[in-house]
Amino acid sequence: xxxxxxxxxxxxxxxxxxxxxxxxxxxxxxxxxxxxxxxxxxxxxxxxxxxxxxxxxxxxxxxxxxxxxxxxxxxxxxxxxxxxxxxxxxxxxxxxxxxxxxxxxxxxxxxxxxxxxxxxxxxxxxxxxxxxxxxxxxxxxxxxxxxxxxxxxxxxxxxxxxxxxxxxxxxxxxxxxxxxxxxxxxxxxxxxxxxxxxxxxxxxxxxxxxxxxxxxxxxxxxxxxxxxxxxxxxxxxxxxxxxxxxxxxxxxxxxxxxxxxxxxxxxxxxxxxxxxxxxxxxxxxxxxxxxxxxxxxxxxxxxxxxxxxxxxxxxxxxxxxxxxxxxxx
Amino acid sequence: xxxxxxxxxxxxxxxxxxxxxxxxxxxxxxxxxxxxxxxxxxxxxxxxxxxxxxxxxxxxxxxxxxxxxxxxxxxxxxxxxxxxxxxxxxxxxxxxxxxxxxxxxxxxxxxxxxxxxxxxxxxxxxxxxxxxxxxxxxxxxxxxxxxxxxxxxxxxxxxxxxxxxxxxxxxxxxxxxxxxxxxxxxxxxxxxxxxxxxxxxxxxxxxxxxxxxxxxxxxxxxxxxxxxxxxxxxxxxxxxxxxxxxxxxxxxxxxxxxxxxxxxxxxxxxxxxxxxxxxxxxxxxxxxxxxxxxxxxxxxxxxxxxxxxxxxxxxxxxxxxxxxxxxxxxxxxxxxxxxxxxxxxxxxxxxxxxxxxxxxxxxxxxxxxxxxxxxxxxxxxxxxxxxxxxxxxxxxxxxxxxxxxxxxxxxxxxxxxxxxxxxxxxxxxxxxxxxxxxxxxxxxxxxxxxxxxxxxxxxxxxxxxxxxxxxxxxxxxxxxxxxxxxxxxxxxxxxxxxxxxxxxxxxxxxxxxxxxxxxxxxxxxxxxxxxxxxxxxxxxxxxxxxxxxxxxxxxxxxxxxxxxxxxxxxxxxxxxxxxxxxx
Numbered sequence: 001x002x003x004x005x006x007x008x009x010x011x012x013x014x015x016x017x018x019x020x021x022x023x024x025x026x027x028x029x030x031x032x033x034x035x036x037x038x039x040x041x042x043x044x045x046x047x048x049x050x051x052x053x054x055x056x057x058x059x060x061x062x063x064x065x066x067x068x069x070x071x072x073x074x075x076x077x078x079x080x081x082x083x084x085x086x087x088x089x090x091x092x093x094x095x096x097x098x099x100x101x102x103x104x105x106x107x108x109x110x111x112x113x114x115x116x117x118x119x120x121x122x123x124x125x126x127x128x129x130x131x132x133x134x135x136x137x138x139x140x141x142x143x144x145x146x147x148x149x150x151x152x153x154x155x156x157x158x159x160x161x162x163x164x165x166x167x168x169x170x171x172x173x174x175x176x177x178x179x180x181x182x183x184x185x186x187x188x189x190x191x192x193x194x195x196x197x198x199x200x201x202x203x204x205x206x207x208x209x210x211x212x213x214x215x216x217x218x219x220x221x222x223x224x225x226x227x228x229x230x231x232x233x234x235x236x237x238x239x240x241x242x243x244x245x246x247x248x249x250x251x252x253x254x255x256x257x258x259x260x261x262x263x264x265x266x267x268x269x270x271x272x273x274x275x276x277x278x279x280x281x282x283x284x285x286x287x288x289x290x291x292x293x294x295x296x297x298x299x300x301x302x303x304x305x306x307x308x309x310x311x312x313x314x315x316x317x318x319x320x321x322x323x324x325x326x327x328x329x
Numbered sequence: 330x331x332x333x334x335x336x337x338x339x340x341x342x343x344x345x346x347x348x349x350x351x352x353x354x355x356x357x358x359x360x361x362x363x364x365x366x367x368x369x370x371x372x373x374x375x376x377x378x379x380x381x382x383x384x385x386x387x388x389x390x391x392x393x394x395x396x397x398x399x400x401x402x403x404x405x406x407x408x409x410x411x412x413x414x415x416x417x418x419x420x421x422x423x424x425x426x427x428x429x430x431x432x433x434x435x436x437x438x439x440x441x442x443x444x445x446x447x448x449x450x451x452x453x454x455x456x457x458x459x460x461x462x463x464x465x466x467x468x469x470x471x472x473x474x475x476x477x478x479x480x481x482x483x484x485x486x487x488x489x490x491x492x493x494x495x496x497x498x499x500x501x502x503x504x505x506x507x508x509x510x511x512x513x514x515x516x517x518x519x520x521x522x523x524x525x526x527x528x529x530x531x532x533x534x535x536x537x538x539x540x541x542x543x544x545x546x547x548x549x550x551x552x553x554x555x556x557x558x559x560x561x562x563x564x565x566x567x568x569x570x571x572x573x574x575x576x577x578x579x580x581x582x583x584x585x586x587x588x589x590x591x592x593x594x595x596x597x598x599x600x601x602x603x604x605x606x607x608x609x610x611x612x613x614x615x616x617x618x619x620x621x622x623x624x625x626x627x628x629x630x631x632x633x634x635x636x637x638x639x640x641x642x643x644x645x646x647x648x649x650x651x652x653x654x655x656x657x658x659x660x661x662x663x664x665x666x667x668x669x670x671x672x673x674x675x676x677x678x679x680x681x682x683x684x685x686x687x688x689x690x691x692x693x694x695x696x697x698x699x700x701x702x703x704x705x706x707x708x709x710x711x712x713x714x715x716x717x718x719x720x721x722x723x724x725x726x727x728x729x730x731x732x733x734x735x736x737x738x739x740x741x742x743x744x745x746x747x748x749x750x751x752x753x754x755x756x757x758x759x760x761x762x763x764x765x766x767x768x769x770x771x772x773x774x775x776x777x778x779x780x781x782x783x784x785x786x787x788x789x790x791x792x793x794x795x796x797x798x799x800x801x802x803x804x805x806x807x808x809x810x811x812x813x814x815x816x817x818x819x820x821x822x823x824x825x826x827x828x829x830x831x832x833x834x835x836x837x838x839x840x841x842x843x844x845x846x847x848x849x850x851x852x853x854x855x856x857x858x859x860x861x862x863x864x865x866x867x868x869x870x871x872x873x874x875x876x877x878x879x880x881x882x883x884x885x886x887x888x889x890x891x892x893x894x895x896x897x898x899x900x901x902x903x904x905x906x907x908x909x910x911x912x
Contacts, residue, residue: 106659
């Protein structure tokens with residue numbers, strides 16, 4: 001298996017095997033456009049994301065080591081204190097129950113905590129309560145949005161500075177935006193909870209995808225540095241070759257990054273149920289996969305497409321066609 | 330050559346690394362022995378359980394709170410929390426607007442209420458002062474001897490305020506070891522029994538105070554300065570100058586008139602009368618009880634006494650901001666049970682182990698014996714990070730949270746990536762026909778730039794994430810940045826010197842089958858080549874540096890020299906999947 005993968009990589013490198021990313025770009029662009037459109041529509045139709053209580057405000061209780069996972073007990077404990085609250089009780093993992101309610105007062109939160117302790121027959125040490133006031137939730141939301149805007153803005157500036165040609169920066173930016181929107185869409189569609197941990201995982205993914213884009217575009221730059229004097233391949237073909245050559249590298253970087261993240265996800269989602277680990281690793285996992293794909297399928301073909309109309313490159317393409325025609329004669 | 334050979338410089342660098350380790354360990358050991366640090370890193374609430382309250386101070390009549398007011402609010406809360414006997418509480422500010430209180434365990438309702446209560450400063454006249462210790466039970470005034478005032482008190486200093494209950498309270502209160510039981514907020518219209526805490530220069534004092542005469546809110550300003558002597562010369566002692574607002578000036582004048590009479594009367598007899606004092610009370614504790622040496626008519630008293638510059642400033646600040654009616658609004662409260670915290674820690678570490686194992690298996694699989702170098706480097710990086718976190722926990726009170734643990738785990742992948750970059754560069758150089766020793770050197774030169782660039786990106790991202798993050802998730806950005814730094818250190822000071830040393834051994838130098846650098850493995854294109862140039866003999870080669878052009882051209886036309894040499898030794902097998910494409 002290893003030798004066949006090695007041969008695979010080698011053939012990609014030499015051009016013997018080549019996947020046509022650039023020529024089939026129309027399909028990828030359509031898919032991306034549909035994905036982005038869906039990602040924008042879904043939260044609109046669904047009425048927003050599934051926000052964690054750090055953003056919404058509210059109260060959340062986690063009861064560990066319960067003897068029974070009956071949800072009714074939790075609901076009753078809540079109703080005893082606040083009759084018209086609507087609690088969401090879930091068995092998040094193993095012997096852990098999580099109860100979420102909307103805005104309560106701090107005092108009610110503490111009384112519900114006591115009620116849950118006796119309802120599920122656990123000790124006080126095994127109940128965690130989290131109360132987020134309304135102002136705090138708004139503050140956190142605002143800070144997260146500011147952070148998002150600042151981060152994306154900074155990334156755009158960095159890319160503009162590094163690539164220096166506006167077409168490259170634009171393609172890279174579009175790739176990043178597609179990653180962003182699609183990841184957000186996945187969250188909206190799947191009702192994964194959006195918490196501050198998820199946001200920071202999301203931002204980490206952006207920085208990772210930025211670096212990945214830089215690597216691929218560096219290779220493109222290398223291949224096309226003397227494109228006007230070369231007659232072996234057209235511009236589009238050079239870009240395609242660059243993507244193929246870095247395909248193995250992209251896949252492998254993704255693998256090495258995803259391995260520890262998958263470990264955290266398995267532990268976080270499987271054993272702990274909910275919380276920082278799960279939110280963080282889920283965002284990283286989804287984002288890294290989408291980010292790698294976006295660079296390969298969107299950013300690079302877009303760049304080729306933007307540039308192929310340039311007069312010099314058109315001339316060069318004609319030369320290549322001519323040479324190939326001659327060669328077959 | 331005059332330059333030291335690579336082997337010596339490798340040894341030197343490794344020695345430096347060893348020295349760094351020794352220094353860090355010594356620092357930590359020193360901290361542990363003096364009792365302030367511990368070998369284990371400090372854990373945040375979500376890993377060890379506890380309560381965290383975020384309070385927003387609100388100043389009545391003002392919309393925003395400035396930094397000094399915030400610091401004063403922190404001081405007030407700290408005084409309350411310390412007074413309530415909760416040990417190891419941490420109080421800090423956040424975003425310049427909020428006060429974050431972290432308490433271990435689960436505080437009682439009284440403690441929570443106490444922390445949230447509004448700050449309250451008042452002036453009360455002193456009726457009696459006494460020994461700070463609690464009177465032992467047998468010596469207390471028996472019930473029939475307790476005073477039973479019948480008349481209404483004429484003014485705030487009148488002895489008729491002292492009822493039997495007040496005397497009982499006075500005798501029971503212990504000001505030397507103040508009880509941590511919480512008392513309800515006092516009634517401003519009733520007398521109060523309170524303590525003045527001991528300072529460096531004065532012992533504690535216990536008082537019976539009359540009802541509130543002037544409210545703290547009536548202070549319009551307070552400053553501190555050196556006291557001017559009789560002839561206007563500046564003396565060496567410090568004093569606090571208070572300015573009352575209009576209403577309070579008249580009230581204060583009346584108060585000082587009355588108190589001054591006691592002072593004058595006592596002076597005539599050569600004694601001191603506690604009734605000449607008025608007490609400044611903050612949160613039902615007396616912070617100062619100066620005597621009224623004169624009648625203050627302009628509402629601008631100056632308080633003198635055993636003040637140093639620092640203590641005068643402290644009192645002045647307290648007066649200025651204690652005068653503010655600050656209330657605290659609870660923004661968020663998180664109580665993490667110890668069980669959940671312990672679970673999260675355990676499982677977080679488990680996730681780390683699994684991630685590490687996966688990366689280790691992958692390295693061994695692809696690099697064979699070189700994978701051992703990867704593992705060793707990861708271990709060294711891990712130790713460095715651990716020491717850094719432990720020392721930071723001691724000096725900066727840094728606490729490792731679950732997000733931080735996640736950052737450490739994610740960084741494992743990033744660290745392994747930089748080693749792979751380096752190894753692949755070495756392999757490239759080997760394919761060009763270099764010997765292992767010079768391949769290590771040249772590969773390092775090219776890999777260095779790539780590693781630096783990728784770590785720079787990581788650090789920049791971590792930095793931005795740190796400032797942009799909300800709440801506890803900052804820990805993730807912090808550990809990400811910390812591990813990027815540790816990774817840099819390890820690659821430069823461990824991995825490279827190790828390879829320099831290993832290149833001279835027979836096992837690696839001659840390309841043993843399991844070394845990961847054997848030519849037959851080189852011939853096959855590896856699974857992962859790291860960032861940058863991939864070589865091909867077939868197509869136009871990637872632009873190599875002029876220095877390598879000759880070797881590159883040659884390798885382009887034939888099998889790699891290493892392969893050729895081995896073929897010459899008759900050991901090469903299966904060279905058809907070598908780097909030369911057969912047409």
